[in-house]
Amino acid sequence: MTSTGFVLRMAWREARAARRRLALLTASVMAGVGALVAVNSFTDNLTVSVAEQAQALLGADLAISGRKPVTEVKVAQRLVDSLRSTGGDSVAVASSVNFAAMAYMPTSGGARLVQVRSVEAGWPFYGTIETSPAGMWGRIQDGAAIVDPSLLAAIGAQVGDTMALGEGRFPIVATVINVPGDVGLQMALGARVFVSTDALPGTGLLGFGARVQHETFLRLPGTIDPQAVAASAGPVLRAERMRVRTVADDRDNLTDGLTRLGNYLGLVALAALLLGGLGVASAVHVFIRQKLDTIAMLRCLGATSGQVFAIHLVQALAMGLLGSVLGALLGVGLQQVMPIVLEGFLPVGVRVVPSAKAILLGIGLGVWTAGVYALLPLLGIRDVSPLATLRRDADPPPRRRDPARIAAALALAASVVTLASIQVGSWWQGAWFAAAIGGALLVLWLASIAVIRAARRWTPASWSYVWRQGLANLHRPANQTVTVVVALGFGAFLLTTLFTAQYNLLREFRIDGAGEGRPNLLLFDIQSDQRELVSGTIRGEGITPSPFTPIVPMRLSEVNGQRVRQILERGTTTVPDSVESEGGERDGSLWAFRREYRSTYRSDGATVEQVTSGRWFVPGATGSGRTADEPVEISMESGLAEELGVGLDALITWDVQGVPVFSRVTSLREVNWAQFEPNFFVIFAPGALNGAPQTWVTLARASNPAARGRVQRVLAERAANVTTVDLGDVQRALEAVIDRIVLAIRFMALFSLITGAVVLIGAIATSRWQRIREGTLLRTLGATRWQVLRIISVEYAALGLASALVATVLASAGGWALARQVFKSNFVLPVVPMILLALGLVALTTIVGLWNSFDVLERPPLEVLRAE
Amino acid sequence: MLECEAIGHDYSSAGRTLTVLKDITFRIEDGGYLAIVGPSGSGKTTLLGLLAGLDRPTRGRVLLEGDDLGRLAEDDRARLRRSKVGFVFQSFQLIPTLTARENVQVPLELAGTDRAAPVAQELLDRVGLGARSHHYPSQLSGGEQQRVALARAFSTRPRILFADEPTGNLDAATGATVVELMESLNAEFGTTLVLVTHDLDLAARARRNIRLADGAIVFDSAA
Known part of the structure; x- marks a missing residue:
């Protein structure tokens, strides 16, 4: 007990005098906890509101x-x-x-x-x-x-x-x-x-x-x-x-969907907290370095290494707690903003009330993060010898394969996986998230090491003194290259990835783009006898419509001999996994069996489709579809085939307005559903459906919105059943929705950047005294303030540039992975916006760096030298 | 009683081994007053570190009250220091974030004393700093800081006190005051005093002198 009392008393006394230095630790966790509490509290509010309403x-x-x-x-x-x-x-x-x-x-x-x-x-x-x-x-x-x-x-x-x-x-x-x-x-x-x-x-x-x-x-x-x-x-x-x-x-449906949205937003907030952990680690590292004398003295006076370690762990946890509580307060404030950010996107009115669960969870995560990140640098305390009271160079080299350090590193990794899993609600996704974060940090770390080596080796001796000195700052002892590149690069990586993903997502939907020539007017439900009228109306505006495509409504009647009615009644299919896995998004299971299909027939494939297996229709080789012996050939979208649990050569019977049509799957296709073109789950070979009741669809491109309006107006008057869709409107509506979500995600990602800035300030503070001393010495030796200013500018601009470059490369990879793997769309690098983002980062780093180094220029040399 | 038996110590630096102490053997009885003198680099400070259990000798044994310091784990040596050893340093080594009284309290609290604060206050009164107990080290002069360090060193009534150049950072008058204080405490509590110094006047006040050169004893007044 006396030992605990001693530890707590010492922790309090020490922290009293180090408040400013420990404030950095507090600030590091604050933004992340704030973002987490805001998201989770808001998600709780939503769930309660949905239940109430x-x-x-x-x-x-x-x-x-x-x-x-x-x-x-x-x-x-x-x-x-x-x-x-x-x-x-x-x-x-x-x-x-x-x-x-x-x-x-x-x-x-x-x-x-x-x-x-x-x-x-x-x-x-x-x-x-x-x-x-x-x-x-x-x-x-x-x-x-x-x-x-x-x-x-x-x-x-x-x-x-x-x-x-x-x-x-x-x-x-x-x-x-x-x-x-x-x-x-x-x-x-x-x-x-x-x-x-x-x-x-x-x-x-x-x-x-x-x-x-x-x-x-x-x-x-x-x-x-x-x-x-x-x-x-x-x-x-x-x-x-x-x-x-x-x-x-x-x-339940709504709650599931909203919880998932909340979970993903929370993950972005968690990234800010994990980044804050780096800030904690660097703050503790600096703090311990400044405390070496005290630690050695305490050891000399008979404190055990456990006691000294505990004193500093208690301090880190207490500051983490303070930061988390402040963060939670911030989160409660931010929570009021969330309904505004997501306005119009929410199905229920939300009563904004701070959620005790979210606040406690946020504070818990904040303290835990502070503790687990502080652990590794704190373990260094055990290496401080009491002999250091007598001689400065007495520290033994850090132990190799130290079990405590290995355990701390494992605890850190396990914590990240666990926190992410709790936030996203799945171990697997949590592990992926942690691996991605770990991978990004590793790349940033490697890049920072490369920067240090490059600065050491390749700074040309012919460059001016200012440049050489500025670049030498990147590799000299106690440099801040690793901390700044990792922290700043990580924040920038998150933001830029989100930007590239959004850019690509919206680009897929862009229809009005100049010179792209994509159709922007979609006309459907055209009856056979209205084709002339529709075509004439469009041509009257000087626009050429695309060929009319027939649409035949039909339902599934039998799949490989199984009656669909029975499948639906039973509520299960013979395909165990495929349906269930997509169930949440596709209107419950069995949607593929229940839905009405609007199929077409034609001999050629459309531009957005790609046959992935089987072969396209061979003219003359296909049957009439009237009997089971003469099936008509069909081409099926591969996702649908998976849902139905069928492959090539599957026999499917359709109910076309009461008439059975027998068919055989002869090809599977990939369809890019994001393209605004008439896409079909099922395409029939020509012949079998020609006489079936059908409507027609056509597309046109009218660059002039007024012309589109006139076509819509004339047809609404003269052929009211024809539906005309201005795809420009749809695109704008979709963009508005995507913008909302992206805004929410960006809002969260902003906290990563704020945390990144805190870590940046912390990193600069690390070497501030050394910098002031060096700047003063340079000035004593005759350097002008202008030269010192330029040296500092070169150093920070180089750090900003390195962070921006690595972040941009990582974000391109991240954006590519999101676009290709998640959104299944093509990927284009937004070159100009990314260059602007990178330049912005360089500017930010340089400005923060100069602002923090102002003392170097302001302090009279004598004052600094006397303090030595 | 403090004994050292044939101790030697090596440092390895840049892949080379440097022998800083060679075959040192002596013994001090309880209540003794020993000054270790010698030029810079002769191994004085290293010897002090070994005697105080701050480090382990490469060869030989250091026995403090019968305990072989080299055989104790670091934390056990810490506990031993806590109960039996006091320190005074050239650069005072007060903890800058603690007040004078809190600095004196630290060893008492480590030892689990209930009345740490009043005892610390009493000791500060003894060294004439009772009125300044709430001042931080940076608010005290060098002499005052060394007196606080003395109060700290004697707070747990150690069996042995090690002093590393205790007057090195002080002017002559202040240094003399500090030494007198140290000696009176030594007399009062029966504490063994071991001090390392360049200052031959100071060494002359000790009952015994050991002179080191190149890591070996070249003179022992008791021999």
């Missing part, structure tokens, strides 16, 4: 959805009837229809693709839909429309105007402010328009080829458990290609 997300207890209305599917209707008879009056039903259509303003002439959502009176049963002006939601049952504010701006209309949807006319009575459960991404494909289900037949838009989603919402009394209903009715409804959803399903 879960019923409002669905607006009902249960929803049954499918391509057909409940009234047309017997088992579904029976379910609704039986629920009604069990629950009596407390059961309420409201049906809804969702589809895409062209909205047209007869007054302004504006036209735009919208997502129509019709609802019946009563929905939502829970929660409210906010409108502006307020309280207008009920008016849609009187034949009015409520729309997204973005639509009004896009088509030049205002509340009070009348909007046309096909043959129907709807006065716009309000704009919608908030619909629970809708996320920003959904609006990318068109503004929302809410009308009454009763008014739909009047639009004439629900004819053949229209892709309509029906949904029936039910409110159930407390005596009926929606979860139980969903579990028992699910399989039967699935066989009818219908889905049943409950509040819990919606909540």
Whole structure:
């Protein structure tokens, strides 16, 4: 006990006098903990908000959805009837229809693709839909429309105007402010328009080829458990290609997605904390170096190495704790900013409340990081001999293969993996993250060593004194090259990687780019007899449309002899892994069996497709598809084949509007879905589908937005069922969403840069006294202040340049890996922006370096020499 | 009692072995007062380090109260120093971040004394610095710092006190005060005094002198 008391007392007394030096350690963990607490606290808030508003997300207890209305599917209707008879009056039903259509303003002439959502009176049963002006939601049952504010701006209309949807006319009575459960991404494909289900037949838009989603919402009394209903009715409804959803399903899906987003943002924050760990290590290293005399004296007076080690560990932990607590406070403040950063992207209103769990976790991680990073430099204390009180050079060389050091290094590595795994929620991903961080740090470290060697060997003797002296500073004893290059390079690497990834992601979607000639107008749902009209309208604007592509809607009926109805009813396939692994993103499992396919037929492959196995159709060799003996050849997208668990030569029977069509897979293709071209999961050889009911799709490129607007307007008036998509709008909407996420990630990455700057300041502080002394000596020997200033500038500019170069190379590799492996897109290096980023880093390093070295110029030489 | 038996010590530097002490043998009885003198580089400081258990001799044995210092692990030697040994250095070696009193308290606290603060205050009173107990070393003059160091050295009533050039950084008058103080404490507590010095006047005050040259004893007044 006395020993513990001694250790604590000494730790306190020592820290008292070293507050400024230890402040660096505190600052190193602060930004990282702040970022972590902000993200995790916000994610907790989101989860709580989703749980609180879960019923409002669905607006009902249960929803049954499918391509057909409940009234047309017997088992579904029976379910609704039986629920009604069990629950009596407390059961309420409201049906809804969702589809895409062209909205047209007869007054302004504006036209735009919208997502129509019709609802019946009563929905939502829970929660409210906010409108502006307020309280207008009920008016849609009187034949009015409520729309997204973005639509009004896009088509030049205002509340009070009348909007046309096909043959129907709807006065716009309000704009919608908030619909629970809708996320920003959904609006990318068109503004929302809410009308009454009763008014739909009047639009004439629900004819053949229209892709309509029906949904029936039910409110159930407390005596009926929606979860139980969903579990028992699910399989039967699935066989009818219908889905049943409950509040819990919606909540869980949303929570999963948001948690994942939070986890990844948290990982970026964690990177800042780990970088801060480097700051801790360098601060402790410097601190210990300055304390060698005291340590030797304590040893001389009889303190054991364990006691001296403990005194300094307690100090590091205490400062880590202080930094973590300050960081947590910072995080709570930052948390208020998070909803603004992610505005419009969140499906629920978020009540921002500090989360005790996130704060404690953040503080815990901060203290742990401080401790584990401090350990390695602290172990050096054991090498300080008491003999150093008598002679300065008494220190024995550091031990080789020291078990304590090996254990500390292992603890550090294990900590990084564990922290990352906790943050991302998976050991495997945590290990990958740790390996990537470790790899980047290793490269930066190697690069810094290379810089030191290069400066030592290759500084030309013919260069001026200022240059030689500045570059010599990179390799002289107690240089700061390693610390600065590693710390600054790491922060810059994170930021630049994110930048390159974002640049490439957005580039894939860019349609308006000059000279690229990509189509920017997509027209679909064109009936066979409307082809002339559409083609004429486009040509009237002086634009040539691409050849019309036929689209035949169909469903899977049999896969290799297995009836799809049975697969759906059973709820599992013979393919064990493939479906489940993608399940979260693709609307539950079995999506590939349930969905409606919109296939085409043609003899040639499209530009964005690549046959990966099998062969393309051979003219004349393909069957009619009418009987199982004469299958028509099809080419399938390889991802789909994986989902269905089929390969080449698989036999698949399709239900094309009630007629069976037999087919055989003769080729698999890779499709780049990021390209705005008509892409297809399945392409049939010509012949078999020529007579099937079909619609057509075409593309055009109109550089002039006004021309695109005119085409949309004319077609909305004269062929209301034809859907025209201005891909420029879609691109802008997608960009807005991606920008939001990137902004959030960058916001987090900024903390790495802040931490990097703290570490930079720490590194400079390391050699500050030595620098002042040398600068003073130089001035005593006759150097002008201007020369000293230039020497320091050369040193820091070189450090900044080295950090920037390595960071740029690493970030190019990182950006390439992200683009190719994660986003599956091509990679282009953003050369000019990267050069600008690198120059910015050089400038930052030089400015911080000069700012910190100001004393060198200000102090009179005599004062410094006297202090010697 | 402190004994050294045929001790020798080598340093290796840049791959070469340098012998700094050769075959040193002597013994000091309890309460003795020994001055080790010799020119720079004669091995005085190295010998002091070995006698105090700050390092292990390459050859031979150092026995402090019967304990073979060379056989003790570093932390065991630390515990032994804590209970039996005191130090005074040329450069005072006060811990700059602690006040005068806290510096004196350190050995007492290490020894687990309950009344560290009052005992330390008492010792500072004895060396005439009672009023300055809350000052930091940088706020004290050289002589004052050395007196604090003396108070620290005697705080645990050590059996033996090692002093390395205790007056080396002090002017003659202050140096004399410090030496008198050291000797009176030596007399009062019966502490053995071993000091290393260049200063022949100071050495002359000791009851015994050992002169070193080139790492070997060339003169021992007790021989």
